[in-house]
Amino acid sequence: MTRMAERFNKGEFFTFNYTSLCRYPVYEADFGWGRPVWVAWGGLPYKNLTILMDTKSRDGIEAWIHLNEEDMTKFENDQELLNSPPDDFSFIYFFNLDCKLSNNDISNHLKTSLSKVLTHYYPLAGRVNDNYVDCNDEGVLFLEVQVSCQLSQILQESFLEVVNRFVPVPDGVSNLALAIQVSVFECGNVAICARMSHKIANASSFLTFIKNWAATARHLETYVICPEFVAAKVFPPKDDGGFDIYMGAAEKNIVLKRFKF
Template sequence: MVMNIEVEVLSTSTIKPSSPTPSHLRFYQLSFIDQLSIHIYNNLVIFFPPKAIDSNQTLDVVEISHKLKTSLSHVLTQYYPLAGRIKDNLFLTCNDEGIPYLEAQVNCKLSDILPNLQPSELPKFVPFELDGRVDLLLGVQLNIFKCGGIAIGFCITHKIGDALSALMFTKCWAAATRGDHDEDIPWPIYESSTLFPPKDMSKIDMPTIDHIPTKNIVSKRFLFESSKIEALRAKYEEKGNNFKKVIRPSRVEALSAFISSRYMAATKEVFGPKKRRYSIAQAFNLRTRIDPPTPENSFGNFSRQFIRCLDSLGGKEESYSYLVREMRHLMKCGNEKEYAKNIQMGIDQCLIFNKEHAEEIAKGELIDLKFTSICRFPLYDHFDFGWGQPMWIGANPLPCKNLIIFVDTKSGDGIEAYIDFEEEDMAKFERDEEFVSFISSTK
């Protein structure tokens, strides 16, 4: 039986930095990648059981809410841009206007919805629609379940920060709520506009949320256990030169290629191999790829996609081995320092690709599959707010067609894949027998 989840907002307050932002920090310059990014929201929902794991004490929701608001106000003194507003795709005014903090009541127990919560339900637990129709940069919603459990949902605009920036913000907020000393908290470093200087965007045809296909998009969550992932990696490992070196795809390479191949196979009768082509894109964290590298707590957009077309001749696009090689080549190109150096000079491969293939894309003749991964970031360890690890963390996908996000399971050895496809494509994809044979569950 499907649970009808209702979330009622009980109160809304505004949280401002606990101390005013100094006058010399009132203007925050956007970087080139910030300028290229669209104002949609990265978001997470963090679920906690009704009893603290460490002490087995029932959570005091009133006390928790007070701690969350107090620590959030403190954290905003360091993350002061998030309490400001965007101006003309050039800069932020860091005017301490603050961020909304909502408290909401949920009409069920956590046990009623976990572990089978559908991604389509996650937006109920965050304060904004994800399509960026409001000018706020950050919002928080504390959801209270009938059992006493809670879920902390938040949204951070992609306009000024990538997924890692959102995760680092949450890590700092959790640490402050726990009561960690300031010197032990990895506060943000602001250097993105220096490393990626802003450009005159007047001659660049910038996409907006209205240009992103969001209608009839279905979001699903699929679980791949470690044994299935390792089976894929082993099955499609390749021998190197003179058969002396074995090349085994990474977990992300293997799953990306597998999902691509099954999507193409499931939808080929609609598209036809001679009528449409495919491209694959992978988001890369540029912090480790610029010279010299910058720390992971560098705040801003430090990620961009590298994208390449697949060869559509001879049905190669349906070959898993071919796709593994193509994904590996894409990874190699995105990992090269030259790629990051070009972006620092204002040369963006993704922007150039979309311009060169604009007609194909507009006609629907080029189908893109966009992959991003936040695997290996220890979410469950970092998001302890003082009452133990979360039960589960839901990473609601951005409202974007053909987007696939990989997240580690709580155990760390499996991967949850959040997939956004058009409704008709998703129905065919879920019926693909080979795909179904590799997933442990569909949620």
């Protein structure tokens, strides 16, 4: 395992990774405004990573493909792909609001419900340090952004390149367990992005948290499923053999395209 990790980190061989979120309840995040009109994958581009998601109507699949320009060209010509998963992941929920709400109303609504649900998910208010979570209650990053365009523009295919602007990218903070960005459009509609460390949660845990946060926002706390943080006792940590989780990360020269089937 150690030898394989060393060869991988040196770029001596390549892998292609994918994550399937099909059948996950990604569209069940109702904060009181109805279900999102679209849920997008967000986060840093990771070379050769593919994410599969159901469409809202569940009659098709969206494939989010991360490749460099050369490999994307090969992919579009039915060629092979390549390499490594992220250590955090994001979902962006886009909402059409039926009623007109002020930015303060939206912000307070989400902050209040988030603070309540975090009492059950207290590790998310801590910091991720190497192979453990420091539950120091430093809090969650919560960003508020005003977007100078309409939601309808973002939903167009030609605007996919701006999707990651809705993902919270903290300046100088790399060990957050959870970061939230609320973006309000000129039309009054809203995008909510939650970015969570993959070291402490998988997609199922992430979506359960979102569902519980949304239930709390609708004053349905009785439906919240409280987690039990006992996994470390049941599954003791293992030596990863020197695998570098950041090997596949890249901020430049990676092309992201969405394919809808």
